[in-house]
Amino acid sequence: MEIDKLQRKIYPGTVKSFLTRIRKIFTYQELILNLIIRDLKVKYKGSILGVFWSLLNPLLLLLVYSIAFKYVIRIEVENFPLFFMAGFLPWTFLTLSLSTSVNVMVDHRHLIKKIYFPREILPVSLVLFNLVQFLLTFLVLFVALRLFKIPWGFSLVYLPLIIGLQTFFITGITLVLSSLSVYFRDIKHLIEVFLQMWFWLTPIAYPFNLVPDKVKFLFKFNPMTLFVIAYREILLEARSPDIVLIGQLFLWSLGVLLSGYWFFSKHEVRIAENI
Amino acid sequence: MSQLISLKGVSKKFILRHHKVSRLKEQIIDFLRGTRYISEEFWALKDITFTVDRGETVGIIGENGSGKSTLLQLLAGILVPDQGKLEVKGKVAPLIELGAGFNPELTGRENIYLNGSILGFKRKEIHHKLKDIIAFSGLQRFIDQPVKNYSSGMYMRLAFSISIHVDPDILLVDEILAVGDLPFQQECFKRIQDFKNKGKTIILVSHDLNTLSTFCDRTLLLHKGELIAQGNTREVIARYVEILGKPDNSEGVKQSISLPGSGEIQRDGPSPQEGKRWGSGEIEITRVTFLDKERKETCQFKTHDPFIARIHYVAHQRIKKPVFGLALISEKDNIQINGPNTRFDNRVIEYLEDRGYVEYIIDRLPLLPGDYWLLVSVWDYECQQVFDAQDRMHKFKVIPGGTPERYGLISIPARWEYYGDQDSEARNRNPLNPES
Ligand SMILES: Nc1ncnc2c1ncn2[C@@H]1O[C@H](COP(=O)(O)OP(=O)(O)O)[C@@H](O)[C@H]1O
Ligand SMILES: [Mg+2]
Numbered sequence: 001m002e003i004d005k006l007q008r009k010i011y012p013g014t015v016k017s018f019l020t021r022i023r024k025i026f027t028y029q030e031l032i033l034n035l036i037i038r039d040l041k042v043k044y045k046g047s048i049l050g051v052f053w054s055l056l057n058p059l060l061l062l063l064v065y066s067i068a069f070k071y072v073i074r075i076e077v078e079n080f081p082l083f084f085m086a087g088f089l090p091w092t093f094l095t096l097s098l099s100t101s102v103n104v105m106v107d108h109r110h111l112i113k114k115i116y117f118p119r120e121i122l123p124v125s126l127v128l129f130n131l132v133q134f135l136l137t138f139l140v141l142f143v144a145l146r147l148f149k150i151p152w153g154f155s156l157v158y159l160p161l162i163i164g165l166q167t168f169f170i171t172g173i174t175l176v177l178s179s180l181s182v183y184f185r186d187i188k189h190l191i192e193v194f195l196q197m198w199f200w201l202t203p204i205a206y207p208f209n210l211v212p213d214k215v216k217f218l219f220k221f222n223p224m225t226l227f228v229i230a231y232r233e234i235l236l237e238a239r240s241p242d243i244v245l246i247g248q249l250f251l252w253s254l255g256v257l258l259s260g261y262w263f264f265s266k267h268e269v270r271i272a273e274n275i
Numbered sequence: 276m277s278q279l280i281s282l283k284g285v286s287k288k289f290i291l292r293h294h295k296v297s298r299l300k301e302q303i304i305d306f307l308r309g310t311r312y313i314s315e316e317f318w319a320l321k322d323i324t325f326t327v328d329r330g331e332t333v334g335i336i337g338e339n340g341s342g343k344s345t346l347l348q349l350l351a352g353i354l355v356p357d358q359g360k361l362e363v364k365g366k367v368a369p370l371i372e373l374g375a376g377f378n379p380e381l382t383g384r385e386n387i388y389l390n391g392s393i394l395g396f397k398r399k400e401i402h403h404k405l406k407d408i409i410a411f412s413g414l415q416r417f418i419d420q421p422v423k424n425y426s427s428g429m430y431m432r433l434a435f436s437i438s439i440h441v442d443p444d445i446l447l448v449d450e451i452l453a454v455g456d457l458p459f460q461q462e463c464f465k466r467i468q469d470f471k472n473k474g475k476t477i478i479l480v481s482h483d484l485n486t487l488s489t490f491c492d493r494t495l496l497l498h499k500g501e502l503i504a505q506g507n508t509r510e511v512i513a514r515y516v517e518i519l520g521k522p523d524n525s526e527g528v529k530q531s532i533s534l535p536g537s538g539e540i541q542r543d544g545p546s547p548q549e550g551k552r553w554g555s556g557e558i559e560i561t562r563v564t565f566l567d568k569e570r571k572e573t574c575q576f577k578t579h580d581p582f583i584a585r586i587h588y589v590a591h592q593r594i595k596k597p598v599f600g601l602a603l604i605s606e607k608d609n610i611q612i613n614g615p616n617t618r619f620d621n622r623v624i625e626y627l628e629d630r631g632y633v634e635y636i637i638d639r640l641p642l643l644p645g646d647y648w649l650l651v652s653v654w655d656y657e658c659q660q661v662f663d664a665q666d667r668m669h670k671f672k673v674i675p676g677g678t679p680e681r682y683g684l685i686s687i688p689a690r691w692e693y694y695g696d697q698d699s700e701a702r703n704r705n706p707l708n709p710e711s
Contacts, residue, residue, distance in 0.1 A: 031392040038385060110378055110591075115369040116352030117393050186300060269355040272348070273289060275629075 021261060024118050031117065035125040036132065043133075054133065055140065058088060065205050077207055079148055079236070085141050086235045087204035087228040093134040094170055094224065095195050097127050101174035102181040102188040109275050119268045120261075123174040131167055145235065153238030162230050162241070165253040169223060172253070172260030179267040182274045203228060223252040278364075279445060279476050280327040280350060285359035287320040287345055319345045321500045322359070329365075329444070332477040334487040334508060336515050337497030339552075339668055340562045343480045344372070346497070347447045350478060365444030365476075366394070371434050372449035379423035379592055383414055383433055386422055394441045404440050412436035423592070427555045435466045445476045450552075464489075482552055484512050554663035557594055558627060558653045562587040563669040565649075566634075574670070578677030578686050582640040586651055588663075590627040596656035597624055599633050604667060605684055606646035612684060618656070641685040644675045 025032070044051060062081055069075050077083050104122045105112065112119065145152070181187050202224045203211065211219050219225050226248055233239045320342045327333050335343050348354040350363055351370050369390055377386045387408055391401035409418050412432040417425065425433070431451055438446060451463065467490060470477060481487055487494055487508055494511040496504040496518075504514045566583040567573045576582050586599060600616030615635070617624060624633075649671065652664035680686045 027395065028392075030395070030397055031389075033398075034388055034392040038381070038389070108378075111389070111393065113348075113353060113370075114351075114372075115367070115390075115393055272353045 018258065018261065021118075021120070021265075025121065025124060028117060028121050031121055032125040032128065035121070036129045039126075039129045040132065051136075055137065058085070058092065058137065061088065069205075075206070075210070079150070082141070082144060082148055082150065082236060083207070083232070084205065085144065086232045087202075089134060089137050089141060090166060090227055090231055091199065091202065091204050091224065092137070093130055093166065095199075096133070097130045097170045097174055098177060098195060099188070099191055100130075101126060101177045102191055104174075104178050105182050105271060105275055106185075112272050112275060119271050120175060120264055123178040123264075124171060126178075127167060127171045127174055130170075131163075134163075141235070150236060151238050155234045155238050155240045158230075158234050158240055158246075161246070162227065162234065162249065165249045166227055168253040168257040169227075172256035172258070175260035175264040179264050179271065182267070182271050198222075198224065201225075220248075223249070223256075226252070277329045278326050279329050280325075280364075280478075281360075281362045282323050282325055282349075283360040285320060285323045285349065285356045285361050286318060287342075287349060287354060288316050288318045288357050291315050291317050319500050320349070320356075320497075323502045324359075325495060325502065325505055327476060327478070329476055330474045331493065332471055332479060332491050334491035334494035334511075335478065335480045335497060336482070336484075336487060336494060336511070338519070339665065340499075341497040342500045343497055344449055347372075347449050347478060347480060350445070351447055363445070366441075367445045367447065368438035368441060368443035369393070369434070370447050370449060371431070371438055371451055377422045377430070377433070380421055382421055383412075383418040383425070384409075386433070387437060390437050391441065394443075396441065408436045408440045411440065431463065435463065439466065439470060443475070445478070446470055447478050449480045450482060484515075487512065551666045552664065552668065554652070554661045556663065557592055558588050558590045558597055558662040560586055560651055560653060560663045560665055561589050561630075563649060563651055563665075565671045575672045575674050576640055576642075576677075577674055578641070578643055578680070579639045580677060582637040584635045584649055584651075585632050586635070586653075587630070587632045588627065588653065589630045593626055593628050594655070594662070595626045597627050597662065598654045598656060598658060599624075599635075600652050600654065601635055602650040603642070604648040604650060605642075606648055606670070610684065612642070612647075616654075618658075639688065640673065640677075641687060642673045643678070643680060643682075643684055643686055644673045645684075646670060646672050 043054070062084055065084055066080050069077060069080055101123055104126050105119075108122055111117070112122075177187065177191065201219070202222060203219070208216075208219070208225065208229060226245060230241045230245055230249065233241050323346065335346065337343050345354065347370060349356055349361060351367050352363065353370070378389065381389065384405070387405060388398070388401055391404070392398070396404075409415055412418075412429075412435070414425075414429055414433060417429060422430065422433070446467075448467070464486070467477060467479070471490065477490070479487070479490060491508045493506060494508040495502055496511050496515050498518060504511050564572050564585045564587070565574055565576070566585055567576065568581040570583070584601065586601070590597075598616050598618045600614065600618075602614045603612040604610065605612060617633070647670065648667040649669040650664070650666050651669065653662045654660065655662070675681075678686050
């Protein structure tokens with residue numbers, strides 16, 4: 001079986017070529033699929049009710065923010081619910097992935113200690129599980145776009161690209177966090193705080209043009225700002241993101257993914273003995 | 276014959292951190308203060324060299340902590356050697372050991388799928404085998420229940436069944452025969468025998484010398500991480516018994532204790548079995564060390580020295596309110612000296628997870644010079660279920676020099692008073708309360 005050959009060769013923890021690693025992951029697609037299906041099963045056990053609950057959280061937040069913006073902060077944003085969702089759903093993809101990635105190794109201790117398989121399967125399948133959920137919520141957003149009669153444009157062809165890049169970006173971070181979590185169990189508290197700060201530094205609940213001009217360039221160092229801008233242009237304005245924005249997203253995503261992989265491969269051999 | 280396993284000068288080290296789980300916060304504080312984080316290296320295996328051919332059944336023995344499980348984990352590819360060359364050809368079955376191995380929240384069926392896909396089987400292939408796996412395990416009625424509800428026997432049946440049906444080349448078995456009732460053990464033997472008959476390669480770790488002599492063509496003896504003997508099973512066992520420094524009494528009667536620590540050791544009748552280990556394995560006692568007043572590891576104490584027994588455990592799942600117990604036993608005449616446990620001391624451990632240790636601390640060791648055994652055990656709160664009990668597998672020595680006393684077993688903290696006839700004042704004094 002092919003896995004046997006790969007099993008021991010790649011283990012030494014040297015920085016193997018990125019492509020070898022990708023290939024290795026593909027040989028384990030069955031395992032990844034199994035892990036994702038299992039997670040989905042657990043989450044949507046009560047089927048309809050499960051789906052309902054997972055939608056309830058964003059809807060409640062939406063309600064709170066809508067009221068706050070309309071009556072307290074008094075900023076008028078056109079189609080606020082859609083505006084908010086176009087930023088908040090990709091954000092949720094990020095936060096869910098990051099905050100669960102710090103548990104993924106410990107939760108699968110029983111597998112890690114029992115047999116060899118490439119350890120990155122765990123964070124990767126976690127990100128893919130969250131991607132599936134993200135896509136499901138996106139379906140709801142599409143229905144809403146119809147209801148609000150927002151025109152769909154050619155720009156939609158960019159959507160898979162942006163989603164793909166965001167998935168790479170998130171995978172890179174989860175690889176780092178999941179390997180760190182083996183050594184530092186309290187990293188999860190740190191992550192919660194960090195995500196809170198990051199949320200408010202990203203124009204999700206407010207429009208980017210409200211950011212003072214002087215610090216706008218600083219905000220653009222935040223890759224999530226770039227992602228949110230891209231999502232909004234594509235979905236709400238039927239506008240294709242310009243080439244500079246796409247270039248930046250490419251650099252961020254691949255940069256973070258590759259450094260994440262590099263970090264992970266340095267630490268993966270010692271995961272089993274430390275959890 | 277083709278060689279499946281080959282090790283050349285393989286060594287494995289662990290980094291021991293002094294906190295169970297290091298906290299990032301503490302590390303940052305340590306870093307700011309400029310204190311280096313204390314960690315020490317520990318070589319669990321040193322310079323191991325051996326080979327195994329296809330179709331061989333090889334046993335591994337050695338005292339607790341000698342590195343047997345570590346070696347199996349290296350063979351399984353779970354751990355990676357720090358030095359030397361390790362080659363394993365062929366497919367390795369999931370490690371069969373106590374406690375670990377399944378996700379307790381998932382059902383037996385789901386665990387089969389998960390295990391199968393790790394081994395590279397497609398969903399369809401697993402589907403084909405599913406019926407056989409379930410039938411072989413004899414768990415038809417329980418297969419859709421979460422594994423956490425399984426008894427350790429059921430657990431093992433499932434583990435065996437999966438391992439055998441994925442048609443591996445190499446089967447690794449770690450001390451599973453120490454638990455379970457007789458029918459279960461016999462079933463395990465049967466499974467191992469089947470596997471052997473098919474010409475598969477088996478590596479078997481066991482404390483049970485009879486099992487080893489029955490199955491193993493060859494046996495390796497590990498001692499403190501070193502491979503000190505290998506070859507003919509009988510000869511290696513003889514060497515092992517010699518190291519333990521006591522006669523082979525594996526014919527003796529097992530089961531001697533009823534309550535953690537405090538239990539009675541049956542003194543009449545056949546002597547209880549030394550070096551015996553049993554329990555259901557949810558918590559395992561991985562190592563017992565003895566520490567002196569500087570908290571340095573030692574096996575020698577003087578009477579009235581501080582004495583600490585540190586019991587390292589690993590909890591394979593979250594266990595609420597476990598009770599640790601121990602007993603000190605004098606080696607010379609097998610007299611049990613005490614039998615404390617954490618419950619008697621009102622030390623409630625809310626729950627255990629992961630690795631860690633508990634310490635039993637005696638400020639002034641009352642034992643007189645001689646050799647002593649430590650029996651350790653860990654139980655559930657009601658003391659109904661034993662997770663791991665190790666009868667006389669750990670030993671320490673009390674050397675002369677702490678007290679001139681030399682009769683009996685212990686030196687009780689006490690003092691003498693002398694009352695001469697002429698001292699009437701002293702006569703009226705209460706010796707237990709001199710102030711009055
Ligand atoms: N992951 C680990 N981290 C630190 N020390 C470990 C780890 N695993 C095992 N050890 C230590 O290595 C030694 C050998 O352990 P082990 O292989 O389990 O012994 P055995 O199976 O022969 O009883 C023990 O002292 C044990 O405490
Ligand atoms: Mg062991």
